[in-house]
Amino acid sequence: xxxxxxxxxxxxxxxxxxxxxxxxxxxxxxxxxxxxxxxxxxxxxxxxxxxxxxxxxxxxxxxxxxxxxxxxxxxxxxxxxxxxxxxxxxxxxxxxxxxxxxxxxxxxxxxxxxxxxxxxxxxxxxxxxxxxxxxxxxxxxxxxxxxxxxxxxxxxxxxxxxxxxxxxxxxxxxxxxxxxxxxxxxxxxxxxxxxxxxxxxxxxxxxxxxxxxxxxxxxxxxxxxxxxx
Amino acid sequence: xxxxxxxxxxxxxxxxxxxxxxxxxxxxxxxxxxxxxxxxxxxxxxxxxxxxxxxxxxxxxxxxxxxxxxxxxxxxxxxxxxxxxxxxxxxxxxxxxxxxxxxxxxxxxxxxxxxxxxxxxxxxxxxxxxxxxxxxxxxxxxxxxxxxxxxxxxxxxxxxxxxxxxxxxxxxxxxxxxxxxxxxxxxxxxxxxxxxxxxxxxxxxxxxxxxxxxxxxxxxxxxxxxxxx
Amino acid sequence: xxxxxxxxxxxxxxxxxxxxxxxxxxxxxxxxxxxxxxxxxxxxxxxxxxxxxxxxxxxxxxxxxxxxxxxxxxxxxxxxxxxxxxxxxxxxxxxxxxxxxxxxxxxxxxxxxxxxxxxxxxxxxxxxxxxxxxxxxxxxxxxxxxxxxxxxxxxxxxxxxxxxxxxxxxxxxxxxxxxxxxxxxxxxxxxxxxxxxxxxxxxxxxxxxxxxxxxxxxxxxxxxxxxxx
Amino acid sequence: xxxxxxxxxxxxxxxxxxxxxxxxxxxxxxxxxxxxxxxxxxxxxxxxxxxxxxxxxxxxxxxxxxxxxxxxxxxxxxxxxxxxxxxxxxxxxxxxxxxxxxxxxxxxxxxxxxxxxxxxxxxxxxxxxxxxxxxxxxxxxxxxxxxxxxxxxxxxxxxxxxxxxxxxxxxxxxxxxxxxxxxxxxxxxxxxxxxxxxxxxxxxxxxxxxxxxxxxxxxxxxxxxxxxx
Numbered sequence: 082x083x084x085x086x087x088x089x090x091x092x093x094x095x096x097x098x099x100x101x102x103x104x105x106x107x108x109x110x111x112x113x114x115x116x117x118x119x120x121x122x123x124x125x126x127x128x129x130x131x132x133x134x135x136x137x138x139x140x141x142x143x144x145x146x147x148x149x150x151x152x153x154x155x156x157x158x159x160x161x162x163x164x165x166x167x168x169x170x171x172x173x174x175x176x177x178x179x180x181x182x183x184x185x186x187x188x189x190x191x192x193x194x195x196x197x198x199x200x201x202x203x204x205x206x207x208x209x210x211x212x213x214x215x216x217x218x219x220x221x222x223x224x225x226x227x228x229x230x231x232x233x234x235x236x237x238x239x240x241x242x243x244x245x246x247x248x249x250x251x252x253x254x255x256x257x258x259x260x261x262x263x264x265x266x267x268x269x270x271x272x273x274x275x276x277x278x279x280x281x282x283x284x285x286x287x288x289x290x291x292x293x294x295x296x297x298x299x300x301x302x303x304x305x306x307x308x309x310x
Numbered sequence: 311x312x313x314x315x316x317x318x319x320x321x322x323x324x325x326x327x328x329x330x331x332x333x334x335x336x337x338x339x340x341x342x343x344x345x346x347x348x349x350x351x352x353x354x355x356x357x358x359x360x361x362x363x364x365x366x367x368x369x370x371x372x373x374x375x376x377x378x379x380x381x382x383x384x385x386x387x388x389x390x391x392x393x394x395x396x397x398x399x400x401x402x403x404x405x406x407x408x409x410x411x412x413x414x415x416x417x418x419x420x421x422x423x424x425x426x427x428x429x430x431x432x433x434x435x436x437x438x439x440x441x442x443x444x445x446x447x448x449x450x451x452x453x454x455x456x457x458x459x460x461x462x463x464x465x466x467x468x469x470x471x472x473x474x475x476x477x478x479x480x481x482x483x484x485x486x487x488x489x490x491x492x493x494x495x496x497x498x499x500x501x502x503x504x505x506x507x508x509x510x511x512x513x514x515x516x517x518x519x520x521x522x523x524x525x526x527x528x529x530x531x532x533x534x535x536x537x538x539x
Numbered sequence: 540x541x542x543x544x545x546x547x548x549x550x551x552x553x554x555x556x557x558x559x560x561x562x563x564x565x566x567x568x569x570x571x572x573x574x575x576x577x578x579x580x581x582x583x584x585x586x587x588x589x590x591x592x593x594x595x596x597x598x599x600x601x602x603x604x605x606x607x608x609x610x611x612x613x614x615x616x617x618x619x620x621x622x623x624x625x626x627x628x629x630x631x632x633x634x635x636x637x638x639x640x641x642x643x644x645x646x647x648x649x650x651x652x653x654x655x656x657x658x659x660x661x662x663x664x665x666x667x668x669x670x671x672x673x674x675x676x677x678x679x680x681x682x683x684x685x686x687x688x689x690x691x692x693x694x695x696x697x698x699x700x701x702x703x704x705x706x707x708x709x710x711x712x713x714x715x716x717x718x719x720x721x722x723x724x725x726x727x728x729x730x731x732x733x734x735x736x737x738x739x740x741x742x743x744x745x746x747x748x749x750x751x752x753x754x755x756x757x758x759x760x761x762x763x764x765x766x767x768x
Numbered sequence: 769x770x771x772x773x774x775x776x777x778x779x780x781x782x783x784x785x786x787x788x789x790x791x792x793x794x795x796x797x798x799x800x801x802x803x804x805x806x807x808x809x810x811x812x813x814x815x816x817x818x819x820x821x822x823x824x825x826x827x828x829x830x831x832x833x834x835x836x837x838x839x840x841x842x843x844x845x846x847x848x849x850x851x852x853x854x855x856x857x858x859x860x861x862x863x864x865x866x867x868x869x870x871x872x873x874x875x876x877x878x879x880x881x882x883x884x885x886x887x888x889x890x891x892x893x894x895x896x897x898x899x900x901x902x903x904x905x906x907x908x909x910x911x912x913x914x915x916x917x918x919x920x921x922x923x924x925x926x927x928x929x930x931x932x933x934x935x936x937x938x939x940x941x942x943x944x945x946x947x948x949x950x951x952x953x954x955x956x957x958x959x960x961x962x963x964x965x966x967x968x969x970x971x972x973x974x975x976x977x978x979x980x981x982x983x984x985x986x987x988x989x990x991x992x993x994x995x996x997x
Contacts (some may be wrong), residue, residue, distance in 0.1 A: 098382040147387030153327040158376030158409030167331035180387030183868040213903040240328035241539035445671040556840040560854035605845030611785040616834030617865030625789035638845030744789035
């Protein structure tokens with residue numbers, strides 16, 4: 082498995098206009114710059130169509146947003162793990178609340194990712210579901226209460242007990258799990274609160290992408306994540 | 311609307327190994343060569359991850375394999391019409407039997423494609439369904455009986471009556487519709503049979519992609535499609 | 540085909556508490572009473588679990604809310620057309636916006652319903668989609684803008700042009716189609732407006748089910764539907 | 769929670785003709801008879817439409833085949849937990865491989881079942897998935913390799929190691945879990961093998977339903993399940 086530096090920030094580009102095509106490349110370059118300045122592991126998860134360009138021009142880890150539980154063959158319109166890999170991605174989000182998978186595909190998808198040495202970031206809605214899927218030993222487990230996504234109400238401040246419960250439950254299943262939290266993270270203070278609760282990093286989307294100034298918003302978050310001695 | 315030359319051959323790359331990543335670019339170049347030699351309108355429909363590279367390096371029409379009925383926003387892992395467009399695609403397959411859409415998304419997706427000046431290729435399983443969706447005036451209607459896909463049994467020879475019925479029913483709804491047929495098309499004779507039945511072109515996947523020699527298989531089909539005087 | 544008296548009112552019980560189990564039977568009996576008093580064709584569409592009891596104890600047409608495109612066999616948890624029939628239903632809603640079907644299942648489901656002499660009520664979100672599926676000659680076509688469902692804003696008053704367009708487009712495809720409209724119908728005046736626009740009936744849910752007094756609300760609507768000489 | 773006697777046999781009626789409508793009632797009565805003769809806990813899981821009739825006329829535990837993760841409201845065509853309960857069911861299958869649920873619905877559905885005092889039988893395809901969902905403490909966990917379903921090749925004999933692994937993994941997560949296995953169980957010897965491996969019971973469908981004589985097939989299996997002193 083690829084080793085994963087923590088703390089880690091993953092920026093999920095979703096299908097936001099400000100993170101599509103040329104804008105996606107620009108934001109990825111901003112993320113690269115923030116990573117260089119701070120030493121924090123900043124990763125981006127752009128749309129499939131933008132993967133190849135970004136991985137060829139930006140030197141930070143790039144993730145896909147989803148994989149289908151398929152192999153080479155007759156699967157028009159689906160997302161093949163091998164294609165993500167060949168496009169230069171180092172990993173993928175799995176089961177984001179906006180792209181949920183059937184339970185019986187979760188094991189298959191994580192296995193497919195592992196067999197291609199792709200980092201699997203398993204997203205879940207609740208602490209218990211996070212712990213349940215930790216059982217499959219994805220590289221990273223992330224919890225995001227869907228009702229906070231895009232609200233600007235940070236899970237780390239509005240629901241610290243949910244973050245703590247996730248960490249506690251997941252670590253009982255897999256002591257070495259890397260755990261992220263997300264939903265509503267907008268400021269450095271939000272990210273700092275997440276790390277103080279014990280998370281290894283944060284998953285952010287609109288908090289950076291929809292900011293008036295993406296670079297300022299990104300740096301605010303990343304600077305708060307610089308490990309103290 | 312972009313004008314569409316006929317006869318037209320669309321090669322659906324699906325997620326075949328022989329049409330993924332570097333292989334996808336190679337096959338797209340072979341298609342470009344076949345188009346130059348014969349003057350036939352040869353198009354390719356590679357995976358999302360390969361769109362940008364192929365559209366920047368190959369000068370034939372490139373299609374996506376699917377679109378989601380979405381706009382910019384919170385849609386992790388989905389296929390945004392604007393992204394397909396920005397990656398250089400001129401159109402998209404819609405509702406392929408391997409990626410079916412709910413009925414209530416069909417109108418939305420075709421409208422989204424039209425608003426972006428993307429050519430819509432509406433796939434259907436049966437003549438009647440083809441006619442039903444012709445109602446939404448997609449640029450191209452394609453019929454492929456799913457049970458013949460990948461079999462090498464050409465719809466144009468095994469079920470000529472189904473091709474004829476499709477053409478007749480669709481033209482009654484939309485007299486100017488461009489109509490393709492597919493499933494099992496492997497040889498020039500199969501393509502020729504389709505055109506003789508009145509189709510404006512063919513949709514081919516494994517017949518070319520899984521051939522021992524893709525270039526020979528492709529040229530065999532395309533040469534049979536050169537318009538006679 | 541079973542002949543269908545118009546004007547027709549279909550009450551969709553959905554999964555409302557006030558129309559589940561014992562409440563479902565009570566509401567069905569109220570519907571039966573309203574039908575007897577007025578002579579209007581009042582039908583009910585309760586949940587699957589309530590079908591058998593209602594059809595054995597109430598003498599009005601009973602519909603299912605959905606069918607799956609399946610035959611006898613290995614389909615755990617699905618809705619078999621034959622089971623609906625054996626439970627005494629005379630027909631079924633198909634493709635309600637809360638239970639949409641893939642396009643490629645629509646033809647199959649309508650054919651399955653016809654083969655069992657079940658009345659098919661094809662629901663659609665827009666006038667164009669209504670017209671498109673009229674092509675498959677369902678017995679009844681219904682249009683319900685999803686954004687008005689449950690709002691109490693009646694489609695027949697808020698968007699008369701949408702009802703008119705549906706009727707016009709559908710009749711061009713199938714001159715003998717029976718056409719319903721729904722969404723937000725709450726009063727007799729709403730139903731009257733629908734009939735005056737040319738609809739053959741209405742599809743109602745919360746307008747009756749969530750009323751303080753179901754019988755009064757139902758009678759108000761049904762009385763407005765009594766044909767005038 | 770309702771206490772659950774073991775060993776337990778659950779007959780999944782699926783949508784087989786031989787277990788639909790009148791046939792369903794007949795098979796349920798046969799199951800009741802077999803239960804009386806042997807003292808074994810024999811349960812049936814008929815279609816939704818047959819629940820009310822069977823629960824009113826047969827005195828053995830009756831299960832639904834599926835639940836949707838919903839509450840009272842606007843859910844046309846869906847399966848409401850409260851309706852299953854009111855129809856007399858004591859529990860439900862969840863996530864059968866023929867009716868898979870998204871991961872993020874599993875926790876919701878199990879919680880909904882528990883809140884209504886319905887026994888939850890969580891089905892899974894693999895030992896690991898069984899263990900993963902055992903985390904949510906469903907009352908019963910069942911493992912059925914989908915590729916053996918309906919084949920007559922019994923999981924308990926063809927893949928004993930898979931049954932053993934399921935039992936071992938699930939018990940590590942939930943020591944008190946009741947564990948079933950299924951797929952291909954056709955004879956008393958198959959059921960006996962399952963119990964000897966440590967399973968608390970079996971889930972059977974075609975092995976009984978498609979037998980030339982359902983009663984003989986059922987008794988053969990149930991007799992092999994009588995606890996020895």
